């Protein structure tokens with residue numbers, strides 16, 4: 001099992017530091033929006049930066065890349081269909097982001113919707129889902145369509161249940177408040193909210209979650225469920241297909257205050 005450390009950035013971003021199984025002194029970071037906290041993490045733990053994985057082009061995910069690439073020999077991977085600083089290897093679905101000397105190898109999935117070229121990295125029983133799948137929620141649909149985002153989330157939901165979900169932000173408590181507005185009788189979500197509130201009160205990360213847990217609590221992965229479909233259809237005042245259910249729930253969340 002991989003050892004992965006959270007490096008906090010900005011108000012609620014997570015930059016994930018993957019400790020290389022084949023060389024514990026080296027790390028690969030995911031979505032370094034800011035170079036400074038990464039540098040502090042490296043020097044504080046006597047580690048060397050060997051690689052960078054990027055999920056999408058937003059500045060809070062790539063803002064530190066140019067500076068970190070000056071650290072020396074750093075291998076970078078990013079989405080093929082977005083403009084990314086530092087000229088990373090351009091990844092699309094079917095490609096692999098591999099660091100053979102470090103014992104790390106990730107498959108790439110195309111998951112458009114939040115941005116047009118958003119990708120995920122999957123391997124070693126973990127997924128780095130960027131701003132597409134959050135714990136108990138999902139990213140806003142900025143550049144793609146609701147159909148695309150719905151399909152991207154379905155792709156992630158189809159990963160094995162044990163897969164740990166490392167997303168880009170600490171939004172879990174607010175997301176669960178919304179999840180319970182959608183499904184007030186979801187006891188698993190209510191219990192998970194208490195667990196996550198307790199973790200946050202101790203300033204602990206609620207991430208990672210798992211695909212199995214997300215299938216139980218995340219309304220955006222539950223658009224095929226009767227409970228979610230019914231509440232979406234009541235809001236829309238008509239029958240909806242699964243992508244339309246997603247669109248109604250997403251729009252509701254955009255204006256939701258917990």
Ligand SMILES: [Zn+2]
Nearest residue numbers: 056058114131
């Ligand atoms: Zn984003």
